Amino acid sequence: MYLRQIWTIAAKDLRSEMRTKEALNASVAFSMVILILFSFAFDQAEDLKGLLGGLLWLAYAFAGALVLNRSFARELQNDCLDALISSPAPPSAIFLGKALANFALLMAVELISLGVFAILYDVRLSGKLGLLSLVMLLATWGITVIGTTFSALTVNLTMRELMLPVLIYPFLIPVLMSAMILTTDLIAGVPIATNLVWLRVLVAFDIAFTAVTVLYIDVVLVG
Amino acid sequence: MYLRQIWTIAAKDLRSEMRTKEALNASVAFSMVILILFSFAFDQAEDLKGLLGGLLWLAYAFAGALVLNRSFARELQNDCLDALISSPAPPSAIFLGKALANFALLMAVELISLGVFAILYDVRLSGKLGLLSLVMLLATWGITVIGTTFSALTVNLTMRELMLPVLIYPFLIPVLMSAMILTTDLIAGVPIATNLVWLRVLVAFDIAFTAVTVLYIDVVLVG
């Protein structure tokens, strides 16, 4: 039952997203543009290789923001959130459903951008794809959980004017930082063993945030 | 009369923004975070000086997007756009009013971020502020006009969110590019004379876009 509710929510979000391709298109376009703009901004930099991980994750973070912002905003349209909240689905199921949908969308955007990135910046990915996808999965889940939580918080009108954006971004920094370091080193061919600590940071963050959010999301969603 | 209408629209936008500070807060926070993230992402880069202009304008562009996105979205809320369009105010007055408000907001965000930027990256701005503000004014007006135009262009479409990013970003690139080059060189102390061509590009773009838009905005707004 719980799983079915999660799935219903996720399927609904994915379906309406697929119908308009709003967030998806926007964020793929956005990440392309970021990649292009970066190349302008940094064409003087010689050691571009050292920047690649940072560049990639910045593009992901900003493109992802578009997907995540839409996520709960979609529920505001006809006060759909009211209907969701008054349904028997527990808030954590609503949250997980939306998070799953966001995760799928983000991964799709990231994979597309990764291909473009590899061509544009002449990065050879073969042989590194396994580890890279591990990093991507972990970091993307982190971004998704934080972003979805954030978007749930902002959906409550009275809370919106608070300093939320100021509060939330700092949370993203650890995840992004770990992902950046891991990716840069992966691309440069540094063995993962030297960076195990960052991988652990990612895993720890994911678990901690998911647990806390699932536990306390009722508080956030029901005003 | 025309001026009064422009001013009425601009004042309305500024007043409602000041009341919630939604876009303002979000985009200041956003640009802070970008600046911080950049410093993480690129701490390996030695020749950071060569990147500074690019970095600053990327932050501005992304933070600005938040303000610009809100701009016509605000008119969609209770179908306010209908009331505006059926008022005798000519579309160009509506456009210019909104553009002015956006411009003021963007400049505010940029000035705040500029201060933080100067501190974080240890950039001495004294003596360069005059030219830098010239560049900022010109480029910001360009970004504002393009952003406002396209949100007006797409506001009537059912596929609005889908089209907007795909259309808007390619147009922004020339303006951003010029601004980046000019800023980087200004910070590095290169005399402006060597870059006059870019200044001219900015001016030309501003004039061309403003003129075309003011001339043809009726076509766009009345669907």
Added chain:
Amino acid sequence: MSLALEVAGVYKFFGDFPALRDVSFKVAPGSVVALLGRNGAGKTTLLRIMAGLSQPSQGSVKVNGAEAREAGTRRRIGVLGHSISVYDELSAHENLTMFGSLYGLDDAGKRADAMLDRVGLGRVRDGLAREFSRGMRQRLAIGRAFLHDPELLLLDEPFTSLDDKAIAVLQTMLKEMRDRGRTVVMSTHQLREAMELSTHVTFIQRGEVAYDGERQDEMLKDTSWLYRTYGDN
């Protein structure tokens, strides 16, 4: 002083779906037209086209022989749509003043106050529209549409969410308009409230005009008479 309206051969397609099919009728200056029809008949679509908010796929709408989109014409039209078209973040008074100055009224502030008193929002003139109840929002929207004393009024379901008092106020306002020779076109499902006022009735059925003429006495007595007689059930 008052405006005539002419709708000629208007078609409106959404994709392949014909929301309006060859709609033609005239509104004489000074008449109050009730635009009736079932859910989905095309009333809103037609009103939006008449207001110049949407373009017909074919055909034309003329206000006193001119395009509705001309600034001079627009100044003389008042529009109230489904949505209230006021800004949530502004107060009632700010909303009206703002629209007043867009219409070039010199005493926008004073007129706004008078209008707020009229629609019963005088006591909450500085309350944000966001905090209003549904009926209060509708009252504000009515105030906005009437503010510049338009010569042609286009109203889409104006009675929605209004309580008995507000309905009485709106009816009085409309009656005044009628008595001063202004033209009104309004769509509604609250037939009783509308019929009393209207001089003409236009009945739309699946995008076509099924009845267009004076209001007849049967319609006053038995509101479903029209639907039974001219509707195809």
Added chain:
Amino acid sequence: MSLALEVAGVYKFFGDFPALRDVSFKVAPGSVVALLGRNGAGKTTLLRIMAGLSQPSQGSVKVNGAEAREAGTRRRIGVLGHSISVYDELSAHENLTMFGSLYGLDDAGKRADAMLDRVGLGRVRDGLAREFSRGMRQRLAIGRAFLHDPELLLLDEPFTSLDDKAIAVLQTMLKEMRDRGRTVVMSTHQLREAMELSTHVTFIQRGEVAYDGERQDEMLKDTSWLYRTYGDN
């Protein structure tokens, strides 16, 4: 089989403004309550608190002695607010199926079809909600609220924008509910439509209960009787 509702000492403040002041009343299982009051009286605020969508500043609401927020209770409640709460990008059928499976209905798809036929949207079951007219959207929202056959229905102005046919359908649906002993609370300004059905009336005046009791025959004959007798003007 049917739920009782108890509102005890509910206050709701928005800032300093008391939207509800010490509201207490009971709804017996199987009764149909018309929640009446002028614009801004507090009907919507009260209904949202009863539905658990908003927390009272003081006081409590109990559904059969339990919190409205419990999942078991929520399954038995149907809510229809001001807004339609359906997804614009989904078709009518997808919307209902989706809500059906959130409520754990096994035959969500079939029920959705039956409900769409009921509210007269059978022919446009695959049309996106975004493309619907106002009344069609309201019909869809009604379908959503009735879909899981709730034992307690909370409806905020359900008759809005409906045409004569749809009003008749909704009245029949409500009558069936009443006959099957279900509990209904609905706010409305369309008194004639509501009075026929209701067994009880609760009249809110500036956030306070001014009348609470059975529907009296005067109310049927003369809808403004209530306002005149219990309203303070």
Added chain:
Amino acid sequence: MRQTILFLLAAVFAGILLWNGATILDLPQQVTNVGAYKIIYFHVPAAFTAFTGFVTALVASILYLATGKLRYDAFAAGVTEVALAFATANLISGMIWARYAWGIWWTWDARLTSMLVCLLMYYGYVMLRQAITEPTQRARLSAFMSILGCINVAFVYQSIAWYRTQHPSPVLGFREGGGMGPGLETPMYWNWLAMLCLATILASVRMRQGEFATEIDSLRRQAHSH
């Protein structure tokens, strides 16, 4: 009439192609700093044909906005699509050339990027057209878009003079700093002419198709409205 003109154009195109192609093949291998330089006879005219197309579309768009005649819109749409094709040809031939001359497919040369941006812009134009079903709305919005786009085309055109990067500077005589060796430049113009003929043919076919589509559209609508 229309058909005759089209056939004539096709003949001119084929003639120039044969004769000019032979000339080009005969040219000495005298430009040494870039490998496979003969691709220039495709690369550059393609770009200029594209630019010509975009400017023509600009004129047609302005005409549409002035007159409201849907024919201008159909014309602008056709020409833009064809110009887009030539711009793509320029980009692809450039990429192939880059592979020979520089050993890479792509570099973040500002010159190349500005062309890419230009392409993206006009792909946006095509997408916009596809997203709108209402013919007059489509015509109005895309005309506006076309005018905005041309501002950027001017930028792309000029950027080659502003940047001094990897991509070669102007070579054609009529531009500042241009001028190729004797006998090298003329075939370029001939190829440009040939491509213009081809572009005209394609554009008019596309326009024809557009007109048919409109007609079918209105017929279908007529059928639906009964």
